[in-house]
Amino acid sequence: xxxxxxxxxxxxxxxxxxxxxxxxxxxxxxxxxxxxxxxxxxxxxxxxxxxxxxxxxxxxxxxxxxxxxxxxxxxxxxxxxxxxxxxxxxxxxxxxxxxxxxxxxxxxxxxxxxxxxxxxxxxxxxxxxxxxxxxxxxxxxxxxxxxxxxxxxxxxxxxxxxxxxxxxxxxxxxxxxxxxxxxxxxxxxxxxxxxxxxxxxxxxxxxxxxxxxxxxxxxxxxxxxxxxxxxxxxxxxxxxxxxxxxxxxxxxxxxxxxxxxxxxxxxxxxxxxxxxxxxxxxxxxxxxxxx
Amino acid sequence: xxxxxxxxxxxxxxxxxxxxxxxxxxxxxxxxxxxxxxxxxxxxxxxxxxxxxxxxxxxxxxxxxxxxxxxxxxxxxxxxxxxxxxxxxxxxxxxxxxxxxxxxxxxxxxxxxxxxxxxxxxxxxxxxxxxxxxxxxxxxxxxxxxxxxxxxxxxxxxxxxxxxxxxxxxxxxxxxxxxxxxxxxxxxxxxxxxxxxxxxxxxxxxxxxxxxxxxxxxxxxxxxxxxxxxxxxxxxxxxxxxxxxxxxxxxxxxxxxxxxxxxxxxxxxxxxxxxxxxxxxxxxxxxxxxxxxxxxxxxxxxxxxxxxxxxxxxxxxxxxxxx
Numbered sequence: 001x002x003x004x005x006x007x008x009x010x011x012x013x014x015x016x017x018x019x020x021x022x023x024x025x026x027x028x029x030x031x032x033x034x035x036x037x038x039x040x041x042x043x044x045x046x047x048x049x050x051x052x053x054x055x056x057x058x059x060x061x062x063x064x065x066x067x068x069x070x071x072x073x074x075x076x077x078x079x080x081x082x083x084x085x086x087x088x089x090x091x092x093x094x095x096x097x098x099x100x101x102x103x104x105x106x107x108x109x110x111x112x113x114x115x116x117x118x119x120x121x122x123x124x125x126x127x128x129x130x131x132x133x134x135x136x137x138x139x140x141x142x143x144x145x146x147x148x149x150x151x152x153x154x155x156x157x158x159x160x161x162x163x164x165x166x167x168x169x170x171x172x173x174x175x176x177x178x179x180x181x182x183x184x185x186x187x188x189x190x191x192x193x194x195x196x197x198x199x200x201x202x203x204x205x206x207x208x209x210x211x212x213x214x215x216x217x218x219x220x221x222x223x224x225x226x227x228x229x230x231x232x233x234x235x236x237x238x239x240x241x242x243x244x245x246x247x248x249x250x251x252x253x254x255x256x257x258x259x260x261x262x263x264x265x266x267x268x269x270x271x272x273x274x275x276x277x278x279x280x281x282x283x284x285x286x287x288x289x290x291x
Numbered sequence: 292x293x294x295x296x297x298x299x300x301x302x303x304x305x306x307x308x309x310x311x312x313x314x315x316x317x318x319x320x321x322x323x324x325x326x327x328x329x330x331x332x333x334x335x336x337x338x339x340x341x342x343x344x345x346x347x348x349x350x351x352x353x354x355x356x357x358x359x360x361x362x363x364x365x366x367x368x369x370x371x372x373x374x375x376x377x378x379x380x381x382x383x384x385x386x387x388x389x390x391x392x393x394x395x396x397x398x399x400x401x402x403x404x405x406x407x408x409x410x411x412x413x414x415x416x417x418x419x420x421x422x423x424x425x426x427x428x429x430x431x432x433x434x435x436x437x438x439x440x441x442x443x444x445x446x447x448x449x450x451x452x453x454x455x456x457x458x459x460x461x462x463x464x465x466x467x468x469x470x471x472x473x474x475x476x477x478x479x480x481x482x483x484x485x486x487x488x489x490x491x492x493x494x495x496x497x498x499x500x501x502x503x504x505x506x507x508x509x510x511x512x513x514x515x516x517x518x519x520x521x522x523x524x525x526x527x528x529x530x531x532x533x534x535x536x537x538x539x540x541x542x543x544x545x546x547x548x549x550x551x552x553x554x555x556x557x558x559x560x561x562x563x564x565x566x567x568x569x570x571x572x573x574x575x576x577x578x579x580x581x582x583x584x585x586x587x588x589x590x591x592x593x594x595x596x597x598x599x600x601x602x603x604x605x606x607x608x609x610x611x612x613x614x
Contacts, residue, residue, distance in 0.1 A: 006475045008537030009567030010595040014476055021523025021532045048315040048535045050559055051523070055535035057314070060570075060599065065592055149533060151317035151558035154426040158533055165522065172526055173561075190561065191523040192533060197317075198425055217416065217428040228428075229316045 001025060003076055005069055010060050013068055016053040021191055023160065025052035026148045027084045027270055030233060035075040035082075041068060049233045051148045051158060051192070084270035090144065090236040090288045092262040093195070096247040097121070097137045097208035101182045106206050112176040120205040124171045124188065137241055140169065140207065144281055145193055147235040153200065155215035155229035159193040159237055162273070162281055169193075173203035184210050186239070197229075211250035212261055222257040236268065238288060264288050292360065292409065292447075296440040297391065298353035302501075305411050305430040305442070306404075307343040309554060310419030317558045318428070320538065321421035324502060324554055324577025325402055327606060328366035331460060332406035334613050335363035335383045337450025342410030343420035345436075348402050348501075349580070351394025352436060356386045361408035361450055365461075367400025367578060382455035399463060400578040408447030423555065460609050464575055467493055467584035470551075471572050473595050476540060477531060477563035485513040485546070489565060489587060496583045497548065502555040505576055506548050507585060513546035513565075525561055533561040539568035541587075549587075551576060571598035 001024065004016040015032065018025035033049045036056060043063030048055045058068050098121055106113070106120050115123045125136035145159035152158075161168045173189040178201060181187070185196040187204030194204055197215035213221045214230040224230060242250070253259035264287050273280045296303075306329065309322025323329030323346055330340040338344075345352065351369055363383045364371040371378045372393050378384045386392055394403070413420050413431050422430025431440055474486075481489070492510030499506040515528040523532045529545050536542065536552050542562040543549045551568055553576060568576065569590060579585065590598070 006478075007473060007567075007592065008476055008564075009473050009539050010570050010592065010599055012537035012540075012567065014535070014537065016534070018521075019524070019532065020521035045311060046314055048558065050534045052532050053534045055537060057311075057537075060596060061603070065596075149559060150315065151535070152533075152560055153557060154317045154423070154428070156317055190525040190530070190533070198427075200425055215426065217426050217433055229318075 001028070003028075005073065007065055008055065010065065011057055013056045013058065013065070013072060014053065015055070015072065018052045021052050021160065023146065023270060026146070026160070028079060029054045030086070031079040031082045031084075032072070032075055035079050036072060039071070039075060041071050043068065048151070049149065050151070051160070086234050086268050088234040088236060088266060088268055089263050090238060090266050090284055092238050092240050092288060093210050093212055094242045094246065094250055095141065095186050095208045095210050095239045096242055096244065098133065099209045099247070102185050102206040102209055105178070105180060105182055108180070109174070109178040112174050112178060114172065114175060121207055124169065124205055124207070127171065128169050141239040141241045144284055145237045145239070147231050147233055147237060150229070150231050150233055153198055155197040155231060157195055157214070157231040157235070157237070160191065161193065162277065164277060171205045174205070177201055177203035181206065182209060184213065186210060211247050211254060212259065213254060221254060223260055234268075236266065236284060238285060262288060292358040292444040294407065294442040294444060295355040295357065296352060296436050296438055296442065297355055298438055299436040300347045300352040300394075301350040303345055303347040303352045303436045304422040304424070305343050305413055306346040306421050307419055308341045309421050310417045310429070313417055314558050318417065318423065318426060319554060319556045319558060321419065321423050321429070321554050323404060325366050325404065325574045327460070327462070327574050327602070327609075328402075329404045329406075330606065331381065331456055331609060332363045332365040332404040333410070334610065335365070335381070335450070335454055335456065336361045336406045336408040337448035338406055338408065338410050342406065342445075343413065344404055344406040344411060346402055346404055347394075349397055351403060353391060353393045355391050356388060358388045360386050360444065361447060361452060362386050362392060363406050364403050365456075366403045368398040369400075369403050370395040370398075379455065381461060383450060383452050385452045401580050402577050407444055408450060409445035412443040412445040425555070454613060456609065457612065460605065462575060462578070464579055464583060467586045468575065468579055469586050469588050470576065471569045471590045471595065471598060472541065472566045472587045473569055473590055473592060474566040476537070476566060478565050480515055480528070480563050481565060482514045482516055485515070489513060490589050494549065494585050494587070496579050496581050496585060498581045500579065500581055502553055503557065504550045504552045505579065506550045508548055510549075513543055515546060529563050530561050531563045533559055535559045536564065537567050539570070539573055540564040541566055541568065553577070569595040569598055571595070571602045
């Protein structure tokens with residue numbers, strides 16, 4: 001894992017911790033981003049963590065590009081030695097898989113897809129060697145996911161599946177991006193899952209929809225009153241498959257302010273996780289459901 | 292005091308100098324695409340540079356004023372008219388209660404900035420009045436203007452009409468437009484031949500050009516250095532593990548059509564970037580029309596910083612000239 005530094009014009013320093021995705025690369029980026037924030041380097045205006053990289057926006061009238069490069073490089077060593085442990089939270093997100101709205105949309109854009117017959121779920125199950133859509137959904141909702149980046153559009157989480165690499169779901173993006181995706185679609189592209197926070201263009205395969213808003217500019221949703229964006233990098237997500245009835249009920253509960261997602265504070269230790277992934281996940285799930 | 296929207300033009304939005312600080316959550320800075328023009332319009336009518344005004348692209352709106360106000364229009368060359376009488380650009384003029392501000396056809400450039408004494412007084416969202424339509428955030432109800440909207444206006448100052456800015460502040464794209472680029476980011480994914488072609492070829496602004504990004508066509512397809520794609524990056528050679536995108540960064544999906552991300556940029560994604568348009572040339576992109584020929588000009592960091600200092604100097608002179 002070699003860290004690469006490069007400038008994005010005269011206002012951005014771009015730091016790539018690894019060219020391939022891994023939780024190690026994510027943790028290194030997160031740790032370095034934290035180090036930059038805590039060191040209070042003058043002229044830094046924004047720090048954006050991403051999956052295996054991060055970006056710093058700076059004001060070159062205040063700090064010269066060479067100087068910020070030197071200061072950030074100096075942080076790398078300490079960040080590498082930092083304990084890969086974060087205090088975070090685990091949240092349960094209900095998903096109505098194979099729902100009518102993403103189904104209608106995927107049919108509308110079928111000519112842009114790898115497989116003109118069948119659905120995105122059929123295709124993803126097949127190329128990931130699952131015997132049926134049902135077993136694929138079981139795998140998708142069976143393990144937790146790590147939010148490794150928030151962005152693209154407002155509040156959209158990129159999620160990394162917490163299983164061994166050979167078990168991770170991988171799918172290509174649409175051949176040509178769609179011009180429409182229903183709000184709150186649960187999608188997947190490359191090795192990343194996502195939830196579309198707003199309606200709009202998109203290229204990820206569509207698996208289902210959640211009734212739980214994750215971005216609300218009006219801040220009227222009860223759990224988004226303090227801040228309009230739900231997710232933060234480092235959050236852990238556990239999907240729960242629900243049917244139409246539970247979906248409709250949840251939508252109604254959101255509208256009446258009664259919906260509150262199950263959330264627990266947890267500490268995540270990358271080394272412990274790597275020693276026994278399934279065991280560690282079971283423990284996390286135990287904390288989420290309080291048993 | 293209010294402004295009634297009789298016609299919205301093509302896409303007219305409330306903008307100021309943007310909302311920095313939320314890109315890490317996917318919310319872009321937004322704000323005027325041509326920031327110097329926005330600042331100038333505000334200064335001409337006695338506002339703070341960061342007051343909210345209107346940005347209109349390609350076609351002007353039709354606005355009725357309920358009270359007297361001082362107005363200035365900067366940016367593109369699109370003559371303003373008050374009850375049909377043409378007003379000079381980059382100059383403060385009066386609009387009386389009941390009068391209608393409308394616009395002639397666009398002559399050059401792409402975006403005008405309309406400042407009104409007192410500023411457009413929509414609620415501040417995350418520190419800015421800029422409109423971010425995708426997130427329904429800021430501006431007037433989080434969206435571009437529509438007929439029937441009534442825009443609140445703040446209390447104006449006592450700036451006098453007739454103040455004008457000299458030609459030197461009115462920046463226009465050349466033919467072809469020259470956009471200075473600092474190579475970097477994933478530049479080394481390209482073959483030497485592609486690196487040369489990128490700067491040698493003449494490109495054209497594509498119709499897909501908006502506040503999120505400007506697409507270009509017409510140059511040769513870029514070829515990639517061969518590699519085994521890293522895990523998580525996706526199968527196309529132009530794919531990377533999804534990363535942040537700098538403002539002004541140039542991504543080239545599939546190696547075919549460069550896209551420069553602008554003020555309403557998506558904050559990240561999975562396409563490699565060849566470099567970044569320097570900060571001094573970002574305003575200029577906002578004044579490019581579709582089909583405009585354009586060239587990318589390779590610069591060093593030193594040249595980028597010198598160009599930035601030159602723009603800062605111009606802004607200082609602009610401020611001083613109105614004092």
